[in-house]
Amino acid sequence: MLAKHGDDARALGGGTTLIILMKQRxxxxxxxxxxxxxxxxxxxxxxxxGVRVGALVTHRMVxxxxxxxxxxxxxxxxxxxxxNVRVRETASVGGNLAHADYRLDPPPPLLxxxxxxSAFGPNGRRVIALKNFFRGMYETAxxxxxxxxDVKIPTMPANGQAVYLRFSTLSANDWPCLGVAGFxxxxxxxxxxLRLALGGVxxxxxxxxxxxxxxxxxxxxxxxxxxxxxxxxxxxxSSDLRGSEWYKRRVAKxxxxxxxxxxxxx
Amino acid sequence: MKRDLTFTINGRMETVTVDDAxxxxxxxxxxxxxxxxxxxxxxxxxxxxxxxxxxxxxxxxFTLAARAAGHEVTTLEGLSDGDSLHYIQAAxxxxxxxxxxxxxxxxxxxxKALLDENPDPSDEQICEYLSGNLCRCxxxxxxxxxxxxxxxxxxxxxxxx
Numbered sequence: 001m002l003a004k005h006g007d008d009a010r011a012l013g014g015g016t017t018l019i020i021l022m023k024q025r026x027x028x029x030x031x032x033x034x035x036x037x038x039x040x041x042x043x044x045x046x047x048x049x050g051v052r053v054g055a056l057v058t059h060r061m062v063x064x065x066x067x068x069x070x071x072x073x074x075x076x077x078x079x080x081x082x083x084n085v086r087v088r089e090t091a092s093v094g095g096n097l098a099h100a101d102y103r104l105d106p107p108p109p110l111l112x113x114x115x116x117x118s119a120f121g122p123n124g125r126r127v128i129a130l131k132n133f134f135r136g137m138y139e140t141a142x143x144x145x146x147x148x149x150d151v152k153i154p155t156m157p158a159n160g161q162a163v164y165l166r167f168s169t170l171s172a173n174d175w176p177c178l179g180v181a182g183f184x185x186x187x188x189x190x191x192x193x194l195r196l197a198l199g200g201v202x203x204x205x206x207x208x209x210x211x212x213x214x215x216x217x218x219x220x221x222x223x224x225x226x227x228x229x230x231x232x233x234x235x236x237x238s239s240d241l242r243g244s245e246w247y248k249r250r251v252a253k254x255x256x257x258x259x260x261x262x263x264x265x266x
Numbered sequence: 267m268k269r270d271l272t273f274t275i276n277g278r279m280e281t282v283t284v285d286d287a288x289x290x291x292x293x294x295x296x297x298x299x300x301x302x303x304x305x306x307x308x309x310x311x312x313x314x315x316x317x318x319x320x321x322x323x324x325x326x327x328f329t330l331a332a333r334a335a336g337h338e339v340t341t342l343e344g345l346s347d348g349d350s351l352h353y354i355q356a357a358x359x360x361x362x363x364x365x366x367x368x369x370x371x372x373x374x375x376x377x378k379a380l381l382d383e384n385p386d387p388s389d390e391q392i393c394e395y396l397s398g399n400l401c402r403c404x405x406x407x408x409x410x411x412x413x414x415x416x417x418x419x420x421x422x423x424x425x426x427x
Contacts, residue, residue, distance in 0.1 A: 086325045
């Protein structure tokens with residue numbers, strides 16, 4: 001159906017984004033392809049090397065899932081703050097990622113956990129690393145006719161910890177101003193690996209590059225400052241309703257520092 | 267495009283013809299005259315259009331009517347039996363947790379869904395669950411109290427107190 005109608009058709013997951021944008025006349029599609037008719041896309045499966053979450057799993061299912069809470073509490077944290085309970089009962093994991101809004105809560109923690117998405121289309125199935133999935137504002141690596149069918153989160157190493165910090169400047173259930181996800185593995189009290197991802201401060205959710213220099217270094221203020229400088233170079237926040245560019249840069253530093261300190265156990 | 271829709275509304279199975287673009291809110295109010303379902307923000311943020319879909323709270327303003335096919339929809343009219351109030355409605359009245367009552371059906375249904383899922387929520391959990399229901403008249407302290415009274419009633423009905 002998507003192939004038949006081309007640009008006139010759009011895949012419909014939960015509908016919390018698409019239906020609202022269509023009601024507001026921001027978008028219009030004469031044809032909506034109801035993905036809820038496809039069986040098997042709404043399961044959360046424990047696999048040997050991680051957890052696979054179907055694209056039509058709702059945010060609420062993630063929020064309440066004992067499997068995900070056990071394996072990745074940071075993912076539960078991220079999904080549990082989206083909108084309100086009615087939005088979370090309706091919105092889908094796949095729809096969230098395919099929307100590719102720059103402020104979304106799930107991408108930062110999913111990025112630091114090394115998540116991969118599976119796409120299925122006319123040329124069959126392929127796996128795309130989430131870090132290569134967001135191509136631009138509302139633009140993903142999905143080709144025309146391709147659907148996001150599931151998300152695979154690899155098992156965290158035993159010495160790994162993850163955190164997601166979300167900062168809101170407006171009301172309770174609103175989009176965040178920004179979000180920071182961190183992942184760290186430690187050995188003998190030293191940081192082995194640090195990963196950081198930020199939402200709301202670039203055209204897409206952003207995985208920070210070039211953090212290898214922290215390996216085996218003590219996480220003192222000097223090192224953290226170097227990390228903050230690196231983050232500041234890579235982000236490109238725009239002024240919007242939830243903060244000016246200047247403000248977001250300042251707050252991003254605060255929250256990246258907090259994330260590192262939490263991971264480091266201070 | 268028009269399509270036939272068969273679904274259960276407040277315990278009754280119904281078949282109607284809807285337009286693909288109809289929202290569940292429009293169907294419930296305009297066709298079924300279920301006035302407890304209200305529109306306010308139109309984008310799912312305020313909760314006044316809350317209905318239960320298979321027992322789960324959803325915003326009928328952003329739910330396509332066609333998506334109710336084969337499912338059970340409950341509105342406030344489906345909670346009471348027509349002669350006496352549901353104990354959650356009674357709790358809201360006793361605790362004066364309403365003034366204009368525009369938001370009240372949404373709150374009552376949300377409290378129902380919450381207690382069905384979690385019979386013993388903390389104050390924080392109640393407030394978090396109801397954070398998507400907005401009231402501009404009464405105020406949330408009264409509503410929290412009403413939810414607590416309703417919770418007590420639910421627990422005693424279940425024989426746990």
